[in-house]
Every structure is written in structure tokens, then in C-alpha cells.
Amino acid sequence: MKPFAFFPAMFRFIKAKRWDFLAFCVFLGIICGVYSLYRLPWGPAVYTALLLTAAELLFILIKARRHWNRLKRLEKLMECANAKAGVIPMLDAMVQEKSDFDSLELYYISLVRQLESQRVEAVSWAEQKSLASRNYYTLWSHQAKTPLAALRLLLKEDPLDHNALEQELFKAEQYVDMALQFERLDSRDLEFESIPLKHMVTQTVKRMAPLFIHKRIGLELGELDGLVLTDEKWFCFVLEQVLTNAVKYTRQGSVSVSGVDGRVIIKDTGLGIRPEDIPRLFECGFTGYNGRADPTKRATGVGLYLCKKTMDMLGHQISIESKVGQGTTVILDVRRGRLEIE
Numbered sequence: 001m002k003p004f005a006f007f008p009a010m011f012r013f014i015k016a017k018r019w020d021f022l023a024f025c026v027f028l029g030i031i032c033g034v035y036s037l038y039r040l041p042w043g044p045a046v047y048t049a050l051l052l053t054a055a056e057l058l059f060i061l062i063k064a065r066r067h068w069n070r071l072k073r074l075e076k077l078m079e080c081a082n083a084k085a086g087v088i089p090m091l092d093a094m095v096q097e098k099s100d101f102d103s104l105e106l107y108y109i110s111l112v113r114q115l116e117s118q119r120v121e122a123v124s125w126a127e128q129k130s131l132a133s134r135n136y137y138t139l140w141s142h143q144a145k146t147p148l149a150a151l152r153l154l155l156k157e158d159p160l161d162h163n164a165l166e167q168e169l170f171k172a173e174q175y176v177d178m179a180l181q182f183e184r185l186d187s188r189d190l191e192f193e194s195i196p197l198k199h200m201v202t203q204t205v206k207r208m209a210p211l212f213i214h215k216r217i218g219l220e221l222g223e224l225d226g227l228v229l230t231d232e233k234w235f236c237f238v239l240e241q242v243l244t245n246a247v248k249y250t251r252q253g254s255v256s257v258s259g260v261d262g263r264v265i266i267k268d269t270g271l272g273i274r275p276e277d278i279p280r281l282f283e284c285g286f287t288g289y290n291g292r293a294d295p296t297k298r299a300t301g302v303g304l305y306l307c308k309k310t311m312d313m314l315g316h317q318i319s320i321e322s323k324v325g326q327g328t329t330v331i332l333d334v335r336r337g338r339l340e341i342e
Helices: 006-016 018-037 042-082 088-096 105-155 162-184 197-207 209-215 230-246 288-293 302-313
Strands: 193-196 217-221 229-230 254-260 263-268 315-323 328-335
Touching: 006 018, 006 042, 018 042, 018 263, 042 328, 105 162, 105 263, 162 209, 162 302, 193 197, 193 230, 197 209, 197 229, 197 230, 209 230, 229 230, 230 254, 230 263, 230 302, 230 328, 302 315
Parallel strands: 217 254
Antiparallel strands: 193 229, 254 263, 263 328, 315 328
16 A cells, blocks of 8 residues: 555545444434434533534544554555565564454454465475476486487497497486476376286386396396285386386396385395495485496486385385495385375
8 A cells, every 4th residue: 555545545444434424323313313202402412412423533533543554554564575575573563463453353364374374385395396396307407418428329330239229218218207207296196006016017127128138137026926006107117216226236147026025125236335325315316425436327316216205105115225245125115005195
């Protein structure tokens, strides 16, 4: 509200009080009617009417002044809101001044305060989400360049190495899937079904065949009986990421997949992970010693971060056990899936 809007504000105030004025006029009419019916002298009636009118005008002026003071405070509140400054302290001060507001106005002030608090939380969450997205896509773009550069170099060779081309193409497709999965993490696009574990593992392994063939890594499939209550698409994404890491950091030997007591166990004979790196493996962007030691692998710490987020969303658990030089074991625990219905 602008400073020069005093008269329009007062006009709206008087217009809002029109029913009070009408009630006052009816009250004076009743007094005059009583005097007329009893044929009383009109002098006391006139004095009574004048005194009541003066008192009413005084009350109106007091109410108008308090109304104007409230408008000025609201004007400052709007200025703070327009400047994107915090308005909660001012709202708290307004709530404390209970003498200036009736119960309905105090209710609206409390409601505005609650909405402002929710808005601040929403803005903070959006900023954190935006920062996480920027960091993720910065890491993702560096990682996605690797297979593209490798494809360009492989296409210049004669004869073409089709296995190597398929491997790099698979990596590029995988990075695209990772970006899509990252965008869908908050969408809760889930469809839970009881899926045979063997079906999910075999279809994931078939998709990853070029990686195993290119690195000449053996694959051992153990007992995979039983059903898993999960979302097939998301769970296969986790399987693929875990198997990709197993192949990436295994120079020779094999990778085994088995199901034991409601747990899917993926074990490799690779480099292993340092004990101090294990607690931070699921942090976004954390690469650990292995990811930094070999620059050709271009690790960015995105895959396991997405795996952890996905498993939490599915109500499952993921954990990692490893010893340097003896390999790594990833455990996908689906025994006590906690489904949250929204």
C-alpha cells in the first residue's frame, strides 16, 4: 500500500463498517421512538443522541487509527516480502501485539506465518536440489565424455574392434540411463511386483555381456531362487550399476551373483576398497582411492550414490564389504522392504 492511499483506505474502512453505522442509527431511532411513544420532552433525547453520536465518532476515530497502523505494518511486511527478506520475525512481533488485532486477524497472521515458513523450506529444498543437480550433471558430463572419446578413437582403427565398440556404446547408454534415473528419483514412479530374482539377474547380465567379454571376466551365477517384491526397472538399474563397478575394478578372475536368505550378493575378485573409503562410498561425487589411482577409469562417484538413493526409495538396503587385494562384496538386502504409500 502506498503512503498517499490514506483516503482510499479510510473509505474502504468506513464502507466495511456500514452495518455498524446502520445498527447505531437504528439504536438512535429506537430511543427517539420510545421518547415519542411516552410523549417525553425532546431535550433529553437530543442530548442523549448527541452524546452517543460523539462517543460513536470517538470510537470510530480510535478504530480508524488502529486500522491505519495495521495497514502500515502490513505495508512494511509486503516490502519485506517483495525484497525476498525474511518476514517471520515481523510476523512474530505482530502476533505478540494482540491488543491491536482481533481473534480472526490473529488467526490469519498465524496462517500467513505458517505459509511463509513452508515457503522458506520449499525454497531451501529447491536450492539444495538445484545445487545437487548442477553438481551431478557436472560429474556426469565429464564421465559421459569418456566413452564418446573412446568411440571416436576406435572408429579410426582398421579393422574395427567390434567388441570394444560395443563396450563403449554400452557405457554411453548406461550414462544416459543414469541421467534419466537421476531425474526420476523424486517422481516415485514405482510399480511393485513379486519378480523372480533369477529373471532380473539374467536379463541384466545379458545386457552387460559386452563388458564381461571385453575384459575376459568370468561370471558365476549361484542359487537365484525366490521372488523379490520390488520395482523391476529400478532394481535392475541397481544390479547393473553394481555389476559394472565389479567388472571395472576386476583385472582378472570372476564376478559371482547369488541369492541367500533374501539377500542378493555380488562378489568380485578385484582391487578391493580401503577401509577408510567404505563409509563414504554412497556420497555423491566421492571416488575414493581406486577412483583416483587409475585416471583411465574416470570414476566420478555417481553410480553408487544413485544405487543408495534407489534402494532407499524401494525400501531395500545396500551395504558393501571389502578388503584391499581380496575383492569386494555388495549385499542387496530385500528381506524387510519398507513400502511407503503416498
